[in-house]
Amino acid sequence: xYITPSMGAMRRVYLSLGSNLGDRAAYxxxxxxxxxxxxxxxVVAASSMIETPPWGKTDQPAFLNxxxxxxxxxxxxELLAATxxxxxxxxxxxxxxWGPRTLDIDLLVFEGEARDTPALKLPHPYLTERRFVxxxxxxxxxxxxxxxxxxxxxxxxxxx
Numbered sequence: 557x558y559i560t561p562s563m564g565a566m567r568r569v570y571l572s573l574g575s576n577l578g579d580r581a582a583y584x585x586x587x588x589x590x591x592x593x594x595x596x597x598x599v600v601a602a603s604s605m606i607e608t609p610p611w612g613k614t615d616q617p618a619f620l621n622x623x624x625x626x627x628x629x630x631x632x633x634e635l636l637a638a639t640x641x642x643x644x645x646x647x648x649x650x651x652x653x654w655g656p657r658t659l660d661i662d663l664l665v666f667e668g669e670a671r672d673t674p675a676l677k678l679p680h681p682y683l684t685e686r687r688f689v690x691x692x693x694x695x696x697x698x699x700x701x702x703x704x705x706x707x708x709x710x711x712x713x714x715x716x
Contacts, residue, residue, distance in 0.1 A: 565629065566596070566627045566628065566629055567627065567628065567629075567666065567667040567668055567669070568600070568625060568626070568627055568667040569625070569626050569627075569628055569635060569663060569664075569665070569666045569667065570623060570624070570625050570663075570664040570665045570666075570693060570696075570697060570700065571591075571623065571624045571625075571626065571639070571661055571662065571663060571664060572621065572622075572623055572660075572661070572662040572664055572680070572683075572688075572689045572692070572693070573587055573588075573621065573622050573623070573624060573659070573660065573661050573662075574619045574620065574621040574622075574657075574659075574660045574688070575619065575620050575657065575658055575659050575660070576610065576616060576617045576618060576619040576620070576656050576657065577617065577656050577657060577658045578647075578658050580605075580619070580620040581605060581620060583646050583658050583659045584605060584620060584622055584659070586646055587642055587643075587646060587659055587661060588602055588624060590642045590645065590646075591624065591626055591639075591642065591661075592626075594628065594630065594635075594638050595629070595630070596628060596629040596630075597626055597627065597628040597629075597630065598626060598627045598628075599624055599625075599626050600625050600626060600627055601624065601625040601696040601697070602622060602623070602624045602625075602696070603622045603623040603624070603692035603693070603695040603696050604622065604692070604695060605620045605621070605622045605692075606620070606621055606622070606688070606691060606692060607619065607620055607621075608620075608621050608687070608688035611686060611688060616656045617656060619688065621688045621689070621692055622692045623664075623689070623692035623693040623695065623696055623697075624696070625696055625697060632663065632666050632669050632671055632676060632678060633675070633676060635663060635666070636663060636675065636676050639661040639663070642659070642661060643657075643658075643659045643660065643661055646658050646659045647659075662680055662689075663676070663678060663680065664679060664680045664683050664689065664693065664702075665678065665679045665680070665683070665700065665702060666678050666679075679702050679703065683702060683710075684702060684703060684705075684710045685714075687711070687714050687715075690707060690710055690711040690714065691711060693707050694707050694708050694711050
């Protein structure tokens with residue numbers, strides 16, 4: 557593996573992926589393949605796909621959601637730009653906030669990084685409130701600590 561001088565050290569990043577239009581499972585599989593082709597990036601874990609009702613805007617088809625862990629030398633803003641390109645390549649249309657989409661990739665947790673900018677918030681601001689994010693993430697990283705609690709503890713708090 558060749559890492560260019562501008563790239564940083566490898567860090568673990570947790571992602572949420574969702575789709576509710578077209579061949580949802582195919583879009584999620586394609587997204588994982590495209591993530592694995594990013595410079596120096598490896599997909600190290602992927603959860604199962606779970607079907608979930610829409611969140612926020614509820615008058616749309618059900619989603620397939622999953623979580624993935626990648627190791628990457630990319631910086632958070634570079635990875636965000638790369639995930640946007642993947643979404644666009646897989647026909648993502650940004651016409652309506654929380655609306656239907658072929659693919660959505662959210663950066664959840666980026667090892668060693670925190671952000672609070674208009675473009676990027678890390679950890680993801682809704683991570684601890686969304687069962688459709690926490691359940692798949694708990695499959696691959698139950699002991700990951702986010703905001704002082706493990707992912708599995710956050711999930712349990714939603715189920716209580």
